[in-house]
Amino acid sequence: MNARFAIGKVAGALITLGFVLVFNFFLFRVVQTDPVATLFRGRNIPQERLDQLRAEFGLDKPLGGQFVDYLQQTAQLNLGLSYQSRQPVWNEIKSKIPATVALVGTSAVLSAVIGTALGVAAAWRRGTKTDYSITTSTMLFYSMPDFWLGMLLLVGGAIITGIFPVGGIIDAGSSRAGIGRLLDQAHHIALPALTLTLAYLGEYAIVARSSLLETMKEDYLVVARAKGLRDIKVRNRHALPNALLPVVTLSAINFGFVLSGAIAVETVFSWSGLGKATSDAIRGPDLPMLQGLFLLFSAAVILFNLIADLVYGRLDPRVRT
Amino acid sequence: MTEALVVVEDLHIHFGAARAVDGVNLAVMPGEVLALVGESGSGKTTLIRAIQGLTHPTSGKVLFEGKEADARHLPDVQMVFQDPTGALNPRRTVSEIVAEGLRIEKFKGNEAEAVSTALSRAGLRPPERFLRRFPHEISGGQRQRVVIAGAMVTEPRLLLADEPVASLDASIRGEILGLLRNLVDTTGLAVLVVTHDLGLAWNIADRVAVMYLGRIIEVGPTEELLDSPKHPYTKALLSVVPETRGMEQQILSGEIPDPKRIPSGCRFHPRCPVLQSGESERLGIAERCRGEDPAIISAAATREAACWAVKAIAVAG
Structure with a gap:
């Protein structure tokens, strides 16, 4: 790969991250002039205690001083103290990452693989019943709000039939370990993962389908066929590799959102991941927590966009220059 | 007479109600360049x-050296x-x-040697400079040379060229045509070139076949056909080529008809200037033009036009 291309992309990503850092700080300062007052609104707390809290959170300094502190702390991965739990934000976030990555990561991979396969199948059988049923069903799920789809599955799969648990990551009070624990988790993850997979299938199916149809019009497929290459090989060697380029970009972008969790679906299934942490922090509002979460989300999106750019450069010689 | 490389026998290709190819006989000889000329929608492609x-094909045959197309060496x-x-x-x-x-x-x-030879024969020299390049890194003319090298690498007997220079800059067209002509002269390759451009046919073709609405309506050696066209459609096509100064321009009325509704009689009669000018009346063939399909030109024909007026004049003269 062209080194200048790669360096340019990395530099672009770092600059974007820098903007996010600055923006992240001022965004919450604009929204909230005095977080401590809001946090203890309606409660009778002596002024000294409020002042003490402000000092604890570093809110007594002028804005410029706060900003410098913020930059220094962030550079050391110190994201401050959560207003709600009084624990370091980074520890709070760290403890939720595995749950979210398990749930959203699983569904991101499943929807990418299944959705792309469905889209490819639809394109090859364009205009047939297979095509219509794939397109209609995936679009149906895609256009449903994911929390609503989640509620439907929750009602059907947990409340009425009782096959799956209504929420949580493991059975309350369960002390199983090893395989048993893993099975328990799989049992819990099934419904939320199904919800998210169904919700994002459509995106992949529609992108893969239209991209493949577009590619199938290309003359180089006719050339290969004219040279005697069998149809199935023409598809696998010429059509698919070119048609799946947009799917690569799409998956990379979606994987960037894996860490952001799924705020609505995690809430519906009481899945204690980053998405649920976000909605809890908003309710506070727990500014350091939100600030930390936003920073993590942005960094993940930027990182995966960078990966997409670099991978794309490998796959498509046209963008390398 | 040498044996033809490709013989097309009474070929019909229908797409639903549309008769894209509607009765074509054609032979391509080894080492010749045959230009297939006609408007878009005439069925050339x-x-x-x-x-x-x-x-x-819906019906009819394509024979390659006497063998059915499916059986030939691709x-x-x-x-x-x-x-x-x-x-x-x-x-x-x-x-x-x-x-x-x-x-x-x-x-x-x-393989590497064959590829390099094909590239240099297509005028991409030295071939090493091009081997590792991607198509977007070379010019349009060079890309067409790569296409030609890719076609020539298997040392084919027949090259089918569909508007090979239509999308290229005027300055490169001549080079590509020269390359094709040169390949024919040095390797004994036969080329069937499809074009809507009579000037191109003039430049490289040995023979020209004019196609109209799914059928060949006139065929002949290039010089003869272009110097003295017989079919009124060929005359009209030629009259608008810039190279043929002195000929009175004849703009045909209307578009080429829908291949789903091919006119009865001579398929050209609704647009035919001979019929419109009353010439057919005078020759006493106007009814024939409207009602009777002229016979399909045979593959063996060296010079022929599918036109009642041409036949009437030949008989009278």
Whole structure:
């Protein structure tokens, strides 16, 4: 790969991250002039205690001083103290990452693989019943709000039939370990993962389908066929590799959102991941927590966009220059 | 007379109600360049796709050296397309593209050498400069040369060229045509070139066949046909070529008809200037023009026009 291309992309990503850092700080300062007052609104707390809290959170300094502190702390991965739990934000976030990555990561991979396969199948059988049923069903799920789809599955799969648990990551009070624990988790993850997979299938199916149809019009497929290459090989060697380029970009972008969790679906299934942490922090509002979460989300999106750019450069010689 | 390389016998290709090719006889001789001329929608492309075996005939036959198209050795016939950019897979390098034909036919010899030879014969010299390039890194004219190298690498007997220079700059057209002509003269290759441009036919073709609405309506050696066209359609086409000064311009009325509704009688009669000017009345053939289909030109014909007026004049003269 062209080194200048790669360096340019990395530099672009770092600059974007820098903007996010600055923006992240001022965004919450604009929204909230005095977080401590809001946090203890309606409660009778002596002024000294409020002042003490402000000092604890570093809110007594002028804005410029706060900003410098913020930059220094962030550079050391110190994201401050959560207003709600009084624990370091980074520890709070760290403890939720595995749950979210398990749930959203699983569904991101499943929807990418299944959705792309469905889209490819639809394109090859364009205009047939297979095509219509794939397109209609995936679009149906895609256009449903994911929390609503989640509620439907929750009602059907947990409340009425009782096959799956209504929420949580493991059975309350369960002390199983090893395989048993893993099975328990799989049992819990099934419904939320199904919800998210169904919700994002459509995106992949529609992108893969239209991209493949577009590619199938290309003359180089006719050339290969004219040279005697069998149809199935023409598809696998010429059509698919070119048609799946947009799917690569799409998956990379979606994987960037894996860490952001799924705020609505995690809430519906009481899945204690980053998405649920976000909605809890908003309710506070727990500014350091939100600030930390936003920073993590942005960094993940930027990182995966960078990966997409670099991978794309490998796959498509046209963008390398 | 030498044996024809390709013989097309009474070929019909219908797409639903549309008769894209509607009774064509044609022979291509080894080592000749035959230009297939006509407006868009006349069925030229469908005809060559059928010769390549990409489109199945509704009825009739395509024989390659006397054998049915399905049975022939595929690499003997190769194609060159109008748009070289679309004809090249953007993710393959030039050497992969050129080698593809060899890989499909499971070539036993030295692949790298064959690819380099094909590239230099297509005028890409030195070939090493092009092997590792991608299509977007070379010019349009060079891309068409890559397409030609990819076609020539299997040493075909027949090259089917569909508007090979229509998408190229005027300055490059001559070079590409010169290259094709040169390949014919040095290797004994036969070329069937489809074009809507009579000037191009003039430049490289030995023979010209004019196609109108799914049928060949006039055929003959290039000079003869272009110097003294007989069919009123050929005359009209020629009159608007800039090179033929002195000829009175004849703009045909109307569009080429829908191949789903081919006119009765002579398929050209609704637009025919001979009929419109009353000439047919005078010759006493106006009814025939409107009601009777002129006979299909045979593959063996050296000079013929499917036109009642031409026949009437020949009989009278």
